[in-house]
Amino acid sequence: MSNRMWGGRFSESPDAIMEEINASVDFDKALARQDIAGSRAHAAMLAKTGIIATQDAEKIGDGLQRIKAEIEEGRFSFSRSLEDIHMNVEARLAELIGEAAGRLHTARSRNDQVATDFRLYVRDALDEIDGQITALMLALARKAEAHAGTVMPGFTHLQSAQPVTFGHHCLAYVEMLARDRGRFADARARLNECPLGSAALAGTAFPIDRQMTAKALGFSRPTANSLDAVSDRDFAMEALAAASICAVHLSRLAEEIVMWSSAQFRFVTLSDKFTTGSSIMPQKRNPDAAELVRAKPGRIIGALNALLIVMKGLPLAYCKDMQEDKEPVFDALPSLSLCLAAMTGMIADMQPNEAVMRAAAGTGFATATDLADWLVREAGLPFREAHHVTGRIVAEADARGLELAELPLEVLRKLHGGIDERVYDVLSVDASVASRTSEGGTAPGNVRERARHWLSSLQDAAKQTADPGQGRL
Numbered sequence: 315m316s317n318r319m320w321g322g323r324f325s326e327s328p329d330a331i332m333e334e335i336n337a338s339v340d341f342d343k344a345l346a347r348q349d350i351a352g353s354r355a356h357a358a359m360l361a362k363t364g365i366i367a368t369q370d371a372e373k374i375g376d377g378l379q380r381i382k383a384e385i386e387e388g389r390f391s392f393s394r395s396l397e398d399i400h401m402n403v404e405a406r407l408a409e410l411i412g413e414a415a416g417r418l419h420t421a422r423s424r425n426d427q428v429a430t431d432f433r434l435y436v437r438d439a440l441d442e443i444d445g446q447i448t449a450l451m452l453a454l455a456r457k458a459e460a461h462a463g464t465v466m467p468g469f470t471h472l473q474s475a476q477p478v479t480f481g482h483h484c485l486a487y488v489e490m491l492a493r494d495r496g497r498f499a500d501a502r503a504r505l506n507e508c509p510l511g512s513a514a515l516a517g518t519a520f521p522i523d524r525q526m527t528a529k530a531l532g533f534s535r536p537t538a539n540s541l542d543a544v545s546d547r548d549f550a551m552e553a554l555a556a557a558s559i560c561a562v563h564l565s566r567l568a569e570e571i572v573m574w575s576s577a578q579f580r581f582v583t584l585s586d587k588f589t590t591g592s593s594i595m596p597q598k599r600n601p602d603a604a605e606l607v608r609a610k611p612g613r614i615i616g617a618l619n620a621l622l623i624v625m626k627g628l629p630l631a632y633c634k635d636m637q638e639d640k641e642p643v644f645d646a647l648p649s650l651s652l653c654l655a656a657m658t659g660m661i662a663d664m665q666p667n668e669a670v671m672r673a674a675a676g677t678g679f680a681t682a683t684d685l686a687d688w689l690v691r692e693a694g695l696p697f698r699e700a701h702h703v704t705g706r707i708v709a710e711a712d713a714r715g716l717e718l719a720e721l722p723l724e725v726l727r728k729l730h731g732g733i734d735e736r737v738y739d740v741l742s743v744d745a746s747v748a749s750r751t752s753e754g755g756t757a758p759g760n761v762r763e764r765a766r767h768w769l770s771s772l773q774d775a776a777k778q779t780a781d782p783g784q785g786r787l
Contacts, residue, residue, distance in 0.1 A: 337394040338637050344644050345399050346385045348434035350378045352427060352510060353403065355530035357418055363523050365421060370414040377411040378403070399431075400424050421522050423514035425544040425632040430510040432640065434531065436553050439647040440502045444495060445776070446654035447560070451491045452772045453661040458484040459765035463758040465743045466581065466671035467680060474678030477743040480666050481765060482756040488768055490563040497556035505549030508533035512540035515631035545631040547621065547639050554618035554643065557650045561611035564653050568608035571660060575601050580670045585663035588656065603660055607653045614649055617642035675743045679708045679718055684740040684749065693732030703730045 354375055361371030381403055384390040396402045401424075408415040458481035468478035508528035511518065517540040524536035537543035574581035575589075584601055592598035620642045624635055682704050689700035707729050711721050719741040726733045739745055751757040 333395065336397060336634075338398045338640070339392050339394055339396065339402055341641050341644060342399045342428075343385075343392055343402070344640075345428075345431040345435055346403070347382070348431040348438070349399050349403055349427070350382045351434065352430045352527075352531065353418060354378050355527045356422055356510060358530065359523050359526045360417070360420055362526060363521055365520050365522070366417045370417050373411040373414040374407065374418050377407045377415065380410060381406050398424070398428075400427055421513065421518045421520035422510065423512075423544070425514050426509045426512040426540075429512070429544050429546070430508060430531070432547075432643075433505050433507075433509065433533075433549055436549055436643065436647070437502060437505060437532075439643075439651070440498050440505075440553060443557075443560075443647065443651060443654065444498055444502075446651060446658070447491050447495050447498070448772055448775045450654055450658040450661065451488050451495075451768065452776060453658050454484045454488045454491075455765050455768040455772060457481070457661060457664070457666075458488070458761060459769065461666055461668075462761040462765060463747075464666060464668050464671065465675045465747055466666075467675045467678070468756070474674075474680050476683055477675040477680050477746045478750075478756040479747055479758060479761055480668075480671060481758070481761040484661075485761060485764055485768070487563065487567050491560070494556065494560040494563060497559065498553070501549065501552040501556050503534075504552065506532075506534045507537045507543075508535070509537050509543035509546075512537060512543035515541055515544055541631045545628070545633075545636070547625055547636065550639055550643050551618065551621055551625065554614070554621060554646055557646055558611065558615045558618050561614040561650055561653065564650075564657055565608045565611045567657065568604040571604040571664070572601050572608065575599075575604070579674075580667055581674070583665045583667060584660060585665075587663055588660045603656045607657055610649050610653050614646045617646035672743065676717060676719075679711065681718055681741050681743065681746045682708050684746045685718060685737065688737055688740045689730065689732070692734075692736065693730065695730075695732070 357366070357371045357374040357378075360366040361368045381390065384406075390402075390406070392402050393405070396405050404415060404418060407418065460481070461484070462479060462481040464480040465477050466480045466483065467474045468476050468483075508524065508531055510527045510531070511522050511524040528534070528536045537546075571582065571584070573579050575584050584599070584604075588601070588603040589599045590602045592600065621639055624638045628635055685707065686697065686700040686704040689695045689703060690697050693700070695703065707718065707721070707726060710725060710729060711718050714721070714725075719738060723733070723735055723737075726737065740749065747756050747758065749757070751760065754760070
């Protein structure tokens with residue numbers, strides 16, 4: 315027996331293998347809420363324009379609400395023989411309300427239906443992710459304000475470079491995440507056009523009102539070209555691209571947390587909430603949450619690659635290849651949501667070990683640049699000569715097993731006669747960070763000001779989202 319939803323042209327049932335490869339309901343049932351919302355808006359529009367009777371639209375609306383409740387309560391029976399979420403919902407609607415259900419699909423196709431559902435899903439996901447990024451930025455900004463003057467080593471090449479503050483380091487990730495928020499906001503703005511009414515690919519001859527359905531579903535406008543509307547997946551690719559960049563940022567922070575919490579660094583202590591133990595080594599406190607956040611970007615980046623590869627050679631308009639668009643998104647966006655929630659928890663609970671960081675900041679001749687700058691300002695040397703003199707001083711300190719501030723004045727003067735006792739004012743880590751007052755620098759005053767700026771703006775943003783850090787996708 316052919317498929318009763320589309321089988322009028324066919325005399326035989328699909329082969330079992332065809333049914334297996336064709337069915338998508340196992341994963342696209344994640345679109346159930348969006349599918350029902352789209353169908354309700356479509357039915358209301360059909361009635362308003364006189365395409366179907368008002369009483370039929372009311373039956374459809376009531377039936378769809380019952381189906382929504384069944385799905386939410388786990389009472390809905392999904393059938394793989396009905397292929398996808400759209401046909402499963404429509405078949406159940408027919409069981410509930412009879413002939414009127416058959417009028418729902420007037421003036422639309424599964425092509426514009428799934429394009430609309432998918433946009434709604436991605437839009438919902440981006441809204442939740444925006445709230446979660448805001449929550450993580452707030453956690454980092456709070457740490458930054460509290461530790462605006464907490465000195466730590468700054469690294470390049472993972473070698474001690476110059477002293478910075480822990481607050482400044484936290485704010486570096488706030489800036490990264492702000493760019494992520496911007497990318498997601500841009501992606502959301504571009505996706506917020508409604509494909510519904512584009513039908514299979516050419517539009518429809520029925521006198522539909524696309525403005526009405528777009529408004530009902532919260533879209534800014536209908537899509538402008540029916541061919542593009544049903545075959546476009548840019549919105550999903552762009553969301554995954556933004557997710558991939560955000561995941562890379564989280565992975566970089568996770569890597570630092572893994573290092574910082576090790577016995578070799580001891581810069582921070584993680585709480586029991588975000589660490590695990592060992593089955594054999596009782597002393598272990600493993601930063602497993604951070605390690606998993608470090609790893610999950612592989613899945614997210616892989617999802618972007620998968621979707622790009624699916625779409626790269628497809629002619630217009632819809633092709634069945636595009637059934638492969640959803641699983642990468644359904645995996646990647648919830649994975650990012652989980653990473654954001656875990657990282658927010660870790661940052662909120664993480665305790666910096668200030669004495670350890672301060673001691674580390676003073677090692678490795680980290681104030682050598684301050685010495686070179688002093689030679690430029692006070693001794694009048696060109697910077698390149700000051701750099702050379704400082705290098706000789708560092709070599710002397712290294713040979714003696716001393717830090718720069720521990721070298722006797724007479725030794726410094728032998729290496730350059732223009733040095734006097736004032737040089738010691740710039741060789742401490744506190745003096746070093748305090749001197750970095752240029753815009754964007756690590757001076758504690760700068761850090762406090764920037765942290766308070768972010769706290770003010772982020773708290774306003776957080777008020778506009780509900781429960782932003784729980785990872786509910």
